[in-house]
Amino acid sequence: MEFCNKIIPTKSRFADAADLKCHLPKGHTGTCEEFPFLKHLSKVDKKVAEKIKRDATMTTGAAWKSKKAGPNRILRWVMLLDDKQLMAHGINMAALKPDVVAKLREKAADYDSCILVAAKLTGLVYQMENAPTPPPEIKRCLEALFGDMAPNTTRCVICRSPLDYRLFAKAVRGKAAIETCHKNPRIHNPENVGFGHRECNIAQGAKTLDEFYQWIAEILARVEAENSL
Amino acid sequence: MEFCNKIIPTKSRFADAADLKCHLPKGHTGTCEEFPFLKHLSKVDKKVAEKIKRDATMTTGAAWKSKKAGPNRILRWVMLLDDKQLMAHGINMAALKPDVVAKLREKAADYDSCILVAAKLTGLVYQMENAPTPPPEIKRCLEALFGDMAPNTTRCVICRSPLDYRLFAKAVRGKAAIETCHKNPRIHNPENVGFGHRECNIAQGAKTLDEFYQWIAEILARVEAENSL
Numbered sequence: 001m002e003f004c005n006k007i008i009p010t011k012s013r014f015a016d017a018a019d020l021k022c023h024l025p026k027g028h029t030g031t032c033e034e035f036p037f038l039k040h041l042s043k044v045d046k047k048v049a050e051k052i053k054r055d056a057t058m059t060t061g062a063a064w065k066s067k068k069a070g071p072n073r074i075l076r077w078v079m080l081l082d083d084k085q086l087m088a089h090g091i092n093m094a095a096l097k098p099d100v101v102a103k104l105r106e107k108a109a110d111y112d113s114c115i116l117v118a119a120k121l122t123g124l125v126y127q128m129e130n131a132p133t134p135p136p137e138i139k140r141c142l143e144a145l146f147g148d149m150a151p152n153t154t155r156c157v158i159c160r161s162p163l164d165y166r167l168f169a170k171a172v173r174g175k176a177a178i179e180t181c182h183k184n185p186r187i188h189n190p191e192n193v194g195f196g197h198r199e200c201n202i203a204q205g206a207k208t209l210d211e212f213y214q215w216i217a218e219i220l221a222r223v224e225a226e227n228s229l
Numbered sequence: 230m231e232f233c234n235k236i237i238p239t240k241s242r243f244a245d246a247a248d249l250k251c252h253l254p255k256g257h258t259g260t261c262e263e264f265p266f267l268k269h270l271s272k273v274d275k276k277v278a279e280k281i282k283r284d285a286t287m288t289t290g291a292a293w294k295s296k297k298a299g300p301n302r303i304l305r306w307v308m309l310l311d312d313k314q315l316m317a318h319g320i321n322m323a324a325l326k327p328d329v330v331a332k333l334r335e336k337a338a339d340y341d342s343c344i345l346v347a348a349k350l351t352g353l354v355y356q357m358e359n360a361p362t363p364p365p366e367i368k369r370c371l372e373a374l375f376g377d378m379a380p381n382t383t384r385c386v387i388c389r390s391p392l393d394y395r396l397f398a399k400a401v402r403g404k405a406a407i408e409t410c411h412k413n414p415r416i417h418n419p420e421n422v423g424f425g426h427r428e429c430n431i432a433q434g435a436k437t438l439d440e441f442y443q444w445i446a447e448i449l450a451r452v453e454a455e456n457s458l
Binding site: 219 | 270303380387388389390401428429431432434442445446448449451452457
């Protein structure tokens, strides 16, 4: 599918970091829209739609609270700007600790990747157990991007069990039970992104998914070896 | 080994919650001491000795910061007092959220268990790779409590790899690389407590160790099943 890709005017202070574009199909009628595939979900479940937009386009919040922790959430493509350009936006990278800078920089992603991640996550939501049904035009658009959709097929990226849409509404101490996960925490594109249980995402930590499976396999091997002594 | 168990005078505001006792061997000469087994470690590595004392005797800090999060750290045996007794200490449990109360209450442990946990952790430290060597009288006391000690035998409770003493000095974003771990997070006694890697402790989460091993075995089974499709 080809996007319309006309530039959408914005008053964002980060307008120079990336053009916002229309993601309706090329040759569409009516007004241009940046997130047309989220339109239905925004109506039936605004919180989930906003979570998708946020996780797809923004760096994660700083869990380690301190003056030097850096911006809490920022557009991922803004983190592609160099230090000098960021300084012009009032973001002084040199004042942040090196590990904070590294963490922010590794969350960087270009605008187009972020849009595709948002579309990918939207499709995954519609394929969860107990999820709302997408209108035909949105299903068509998502299938054109990522292939056929089938109900109840979205699994946790990490533990591979089916994900229930209703988990989005479940939170423990203010933390949602479903999180956006990365097979490789340092790559933000549709192939690498999906949903997972919060506990699985926490267990994976900074490891890639392959490293995580390797790690837990080694743990089980050591436990077995000890038990067989 | 029998402890002296003479009561040590204290001005603590929680003095009524438990008597502090002497843990030198019964019939010892000289002044009574509450933590004699930590005396050497306190001299050679005060931070590690204080960590042992803190983790053994205090509830964990509230990671979820809020007004209703409750006391940050409190003596574990104080959490055995009932709501009315706690109110007399200025701690209003009724004002806390139910999950906070549950979390504080599950960290409760009696004074004697806490002392034995501190001794157990001290012994585990001395048996880590690159650990200091305990003076004979401390080694004797710890072996009387928990059996023979051997250098380089302390392993992560969770992943079962050897633990290096030098990890105590290693921290990422202010968090020590070694944490006190519980095979069952709701039981605080020497059989159930040990040291582990921070990443392992985080991965285990609120699960018991058995539940954790079961969980990761199931993950690997699902991944294998998918890969063999």
